[in-house]
Every structure is written in C-alpha cells, then in structure tokens.
Amino acid sequence: MSAFKSLFKQTFIYGLATVLPRMLTFLLTPLYTEVMAVGVYGKVSIIFSWFAIFNVILAYGMETAFFRFFNKEDDQDKVVGTSTLSIIFTSLTIFILAFVFKNQIAEVTDIEVKHINFVLWILLLDALVIIPFAWLRAKAKPMKYAIIKITNVAINIGLNLFFFLLLTDLAKQNDVFASIYKPDFEISYVLIANLFASGITLVLMLSFYGKIKYVFNTILWKQMLRYALPVLVAGLAYTTIETFNRILLDSSLSTAENPEDEVGMFSACYKLALFMTLFATAFRLGIEPYFFSHAKSKNPQKNYARILEYFVVFGSVILLTVVVFSDFIKVIIIRDEAFWEAMWIVPIILIASFCLGIYHNLSVWYKITDRTKFGAYISVVGAIITLVLNIWLIPIISYRGSAIATLAAYGSMVLLSYYFGRKYYPIPYNLKKIGLYLTISIAFSLIYFYQFRANYFVGITMLIVFLSLVYISEKKQIKELLKR
Template sequence: MTAFSKLFKQTFIYGLATVLPRMLTFLLTPLYTDVMAVGVYGKVSIIFAWFAIFNVILAYGMETAFFRFFNKEEDKEKVVGTSTLSIIITSVIIFLTAFLLKNQIAVITDIEVQHINFVIWILLLDALVIIPFTWLRAKEKPVKYAAIKITNVAINIGLNLFFFLLLANLATQSSFFESIYKPDFEITYVLIANVIASAITLLLMFPFYSKVKYRFDSKLWKQMLRYAFPVLIAGLAYTVNETFNRILLDSSLSRAEDPEAEVGMFSACYKLALFMTLFATAFRLGIEPYFFSHAKSDNPQKNYARILEYFVAFGSVILLVVVVFSDLIKVLIIRDEAFWEAMWIVPIILVASFCLGIYHNLSVWYKITDRTKFGAYISVFGAIITLGLNFWLIPIIGYKGSAIATLAAYGSMVLLSYFYGRKYYPIPYNLKKIGLYLFFSIGFSVVYFYQFRENYIVGITLLIVFLSFVYISEIKQLKKLLKG
C-alpha cells in the first residue's frame, strides 16, 4: 500500500469518526429548533461557545505536543506517561478551582450557576480522554477511535431524543418519570445528556489508563510545554475566531432587540457550513500523523503539495454543492422558519471554513520544523481581525458582520501562513491549479446564491461545469492513487 493510499484510507475512517457523529448531531438541530424558542437555542449556543474556549485551555496544546514527541523520542512510553499525568493533574486542579469560583464564573459568562455545575463536569470528563484519543491516532488505530467517538454521539443523541420526545409522555403514565420531568428544562436536559455521554466515553477509555506506565519526566514535560504553549495560544485564537462571535452578538454590541434570538438564528444557519467543517476536520485528522511520520522521508514537500491540491479540489466541490442545495438542506436541518433569516451568512461561512481547512494544510511547515510560535502569531493575528471587525460591524449589520469577520480572519491566516512557509520550509504548491479551483468554486457560489438563489437550473448547470473541470484536471492523479 502506498503512503497516499494509506493516508486516504485513514482519512476516510477518521472522516467516519468525525462526519458520521456530526451528521447524527444534525438530528439535534431540527429537534432543538423545533422544541426551543430562538432565544433559548441562542443560550445553548452561547454555553457551547464557552465550552470551546475552556476545552482549549484544558488541553493546552498537549495533543499536538504528544504527536511531535511520540514520533521524535525513542522512549515512547515516557512520552505517554508524562503527557497523561500532566493532563490529569492540571484537569483536577482546574476542576476544583472552578467549583470554588463557580458563582464568579457564572457572572463573567452570563450562564446560570446550575448550568455551570454541569459544564465543569463535562469539561473534566472531556479533558481526561484527550491523551487516550491522541494515542489511538498516533498508534494508527482509526477504527477504535471512530467506534468510541460514534458511541459518544449516539448516547448523546439518544438521551436528547428521550428527554425531548418521550419523557413528557412517560411522565403522564409513571410516577417515576413524573418525578424527573420538568417543563422548560431544555438547557439542563442538553447538559445532562452531555455529562452522561462524556462519562461513558471515559469508561470506554479505561483500558488505556490501565496500561499506561505512569512515569513523569520533568525535563521532557518542560520541552513538551515549550512546544505546546504556542499551540495553546493558537488554539485560543482559533476559538475566538470560531465561537466568540456568539458571545459578542449577545453582548451590548448587538443592535438587536433580542440578542439571544440573533445568536440563535446565526448559530442555526452556521450549522449548514458543517459539511465543510467536517471534511476539513476529517482531512486534518488523517494528515496530521502523516505530516510528522513522513517529515524525514525523501522530498516530503512534493507530497505535501499534492495533499493540498486534493484538499482544495474536494473542498471546492463541497462548497458549490452545499451552496446550490442550501435552501433544500435548511428545511431538513432547521425546522422553524424563524431561524431562516440568517441564511445570508451561509456562503460566507462556508468559504471561511474552507479557508480554515487550507490553513491547517499549510500549517505543516511550522509544526514539523518546531516553529509552533508562528502558529500562535498567525492565529492571534486572525483573532485580532475577528475581534476588531466584530466590534466594528456588529453594531452596524449584526450577525452579517460576524460572518464577514470570520472570513476575513481565516483568509488572512491563509496568506500569512503561505508567506512565512515559503521562507522557512518551501513547498512547491501548484498555485495555478489551486487558484483556478478557488476562483471558480467561490465565484460560482457567490453568483448563484446572491443572484440566482433557488433557480436550480442555473445552480446545477454551474455545478456540472465545475465538476467536469475538476474531473478533467484530476483524473490522471486519481487513477494513480486508486491503483496504489
């Protein structure tokens, strides 16, 4: 099996682990938008925005550091033991501190204290599976990784369906169910489902903890932290780019009479960009181990360049397909028409997510050359763009400003990463082919959505033209790939 064949097969399995669970969670979006008011859904979105921020803090870049040192060090058990103990100790300390300060945290985040209790538990449980999941990827066990990920989401979805569709009826027939049913308890039910799913996931990971040799090497730990700290900063900056707009939309910046409703509409329509996010995430999960393991092979830059071409080709097709059929997809995903007002953002967020995927592919240069500080610089720059444009545009055009800010941030990060990569680790990207894919896919998407929206004759024609272009450009390479 060639390296590329193995790469794409692993990416396919990681894709199942990422795409299938997220596709299953699509069940929750129509459910939530069916049973929740727009403002309540906005509150849920705000809580999960804070989740994203604190998840990054609890991981503090140790996942990427684990990959680097697991492939770099001869004593791999020392890497596993040190990183595992590090995450356990810091997670417990943050967990206890958060419980002591939960009232203050509630004030800062504008989340009710009863919900903060659940949030703290979920964060702890999720932090304790960071290294086990990373270990599965490093050991190239994508099937087990996928199985546990899918189990987590299946439990979460099952509990949500129980709470929102069955419990009310069961409460009328049984005193036991009546005792646990509470009307207008939607946010708490969502959090309870997450706690149980996360707890079961940790139980499934216990075999990892039973096998770990708990050896802590302080010298190695310091080296890992030095490598991980810029990744932490980059992760926080990325989270600001991706989720902080919900928090800002709910703040005094918003001109809306009901800012939580604006957050709800924005978050619901943002879900339609999930197809691109899933593809980019699955691709990243597959290529990240490949980047590190092949860094010392002959001429790895050539393979890295081809990987980006494949990513842009597939991503361009996904972009145009989702844009053309977005008004059909929205009926399935977002049940209540009250959420549809924010559909304007869909092409912009899709392109922004596409840019983020390109950035992750470009980021290979600073990860394998141990220049992770550049990842931090670039991500912080993107976060500054995000915050600046959000503060400027939200009072003027509301959630549209947040969408534009996200695109501007990720687009600028792509350009910066490419510019610095040329200097420190030149990769011979085929800019002509990549540029043509981007130009036509983005151009067709913009023209169709904002000029011919729901005119499917025009949309499908543009899609066929573009697919033909990609097929002609890539057929030779695809045949070689499949033969391998």
C-alpha cells in the same frame, strides 16, 4: 503512492469517526429548532461557545506536543506517561478552583450556576480522554477511535431524543418519569445528555490508564510545554474566531431587541457550513500524524504539495454543492422558519471554513520545524481581526458582520501562513491549479447564492461545469486513486 493510500485510508476512517457522529448530531439541530424558542437555542449556543474556549485551555496544546514527541523520542512510554500525568494534574486543579469560584464564573459568562455545575463536570471528563484519544491516533488505531467517538455521540443523541420526544408523554403515564420531567428544562437536558456521553466515553477509555507506565520526566515535560504553549495560544485564538462571535452578539454591542434571538438564528444557519467543517476536520485528523511520520522521508515537500491540491479539489466541490442546495438542506435541518432569516451567512461561513482547512494544510511547515510560535502569531492576528471587525460591524449589520469577520480572519491566516512557509520551509504548491479551482468555485458560489438563489437550473449547470473541469484536469489522478 502507498503513503497516499495509507493517508486516505486513515482519513476515511477518521472521517467516519468525525463526520458520522456530527452528521448524527444533525438530528439535534432539527430537534432543537423545533422544540426550542430561538432565544433558548441562542443560550445553548452561547454555553457551547464557552465549552469550546475552556476545552482548549484544559488541553493547552499537549495533544499536538504528544504527537511531536511520540514520533521524536526513543522512549515513547516516557512521552505517554508525562503527558498523561500533566493533563490529569492540571484538569483536576482547574476543576477544583472552578467549583470554588463558580458563582463568579457564572456572573462573567452569563450562564446560570445550575448549568455551570454540569459544564465543569463535562469539561473534566472530556479533558481526561485527550491523551488516550491522541494515543489511539499515534498508534494508528482508527477503528477503535471511531467506535468510541461514535458511541459517545449515539448516547448523546439517544438521550436528547428521550428527553425531548418521549419524556413528556411518559411523565403523564408513569410516576417515575414524572419525577424526572421538568418543564422549561431544555438547557439542562442538553447538558445532562452531554454529561452521560462524556462519562461513558471515559469508561471506555479506562483500559488506556491501566496499560501505560506512569513515569513523569520533568525535562521532557518542560520541552513539551515549550512546544505546546504556542499551540495553546493558537487554539485560543482559533476558538475566538470560531465561537466568540456568539458571545459578542449577545453583548452590549448588539442593537437587537432580543440579542439571544440573533445568536440562535446565526448558530442554526452556521450549521449548514458543517459539511465543509467535517471534511476539513477529517482531513486534518488524517494528515497530522502523516505530516510528522513522513517528515524525514525523501522529498516530503512534494507529497505535502499534492495533499493540498487534493484538499482544494474536494473542498471546492463541497463548497459549490452545499451552496447550490442550501435552500433544500435548510428545510431538513432547520425546521422553524424563524431561524431562516440568517441564511445570508451560509456562503460566507462555508468559504471561511474552506480557508481554515487550507490553513491547516499549510501549517505543516511550522509544526515539523518546531516553529509552533508562528502558529500562535498567525492565529492571534486572525483573532484580533475577528474582534475588531465584530466590534465594528455587529452594531451596524449584526450577525452579517460576524460572518464577514470570520472569513476575513481565516483568509488572512492563509496568506500569512503561506508567506512565512515559503521562507522557512518551501513547499512547491501548484498555485495556478489551486488558484483556478478556488476562484471558480468561490465565484460560482457567490454569484449563484446572491443572484440566482433557488434557481436550480443555473446552480446545477454551474456545478456540472465545475465537476467537468475537475475531471478533465484530474482524470489521471482520479483513475489511479479509484483503482487503488
């Protein structure tokens, strides 16, 4: 049980590092939906979709390779130095090339050149802290990790609040602020805030660059690259599933009069699934180092099976809770009613995010057996499903089609990972218990939202029934965890 105690402790702290900052960014959604037109918010969402894609390219799976070889190699300094130098070289090379061809990039992405300049600098700064953050996780320093992550978002949010709430009034009273203020400059203000936050984060991580040994081992680098490249493919495929729908919604596929408005509504309502995404992300940050460090322990499969059970229990509760109170939450998070039209997607995206979290838990088999190519294969299948369904459904049902495509993609990835995992690294998952929780929580969520929405008597009754079932089934484990 001590292993689980350590796992939950780290997951809690990493959760703070991920959940608290992103909960703080919830402040930005009400802010953006209040001060920006739906179409402008759509443009911001499209830019951040491209951010996600290029962040994956600049990392190219080296973070996951770092964890694998850091726990595998006797000379850990060699792993740190090789991965760090690799990221520095590739990031600077891509940065220079991108600046040379920024006009062409702007044309392809439909992002203005003035915004491309900000984007490139932010991408570079973020790439340079990939290995330092991975090193903190590998060294089990979650508190420092959390403080720096939270500082990053606090700066970002503080600057957003300054630009959108204070600057207009200050510009009327002071010439210095008047020189900073520009009307219709919302997108640039968002990017400037991100740029400053990324710059400060790199400054806070500079001590890492002063204490490591700059050794580059070509043989090790090739081994890490072979391990990392399938992770890159998987990451690109995942990002396609998660963000490319915004880009497609803004393309010629859309039959809407103002496609950017569709993107804005979809992106705003997508935010309500953030509770599930935060939980799944925090859980993944905690379990990924645990998977590798306990791979050689006695009967690790039994522990891996129990971890998935815990995830499904908590995830099911989050799913049903958010669905039941979604109309209450939307008033707080999405201020302008013009965005509410896309609320239909909320249960679908929540279930999709839940499936993604389950997939991350199931993916342990190919990570610790060095079969990362299967992660790439599975993710590519999910990406293909996403693209096909988006291309088919967007002209018919717009953003509803994108939501359905996301759920279909992640659901298929869960099934494929489980199928191949049974073959290459069998784990004794309790399918009856997991299936029961999933079936009831998903059924209650869909029935409530699409048949009894806003009827809180029905919703809260369903939630109480489900929580009672969980307590009865997990009473012993819950008491033991709370005691410890």
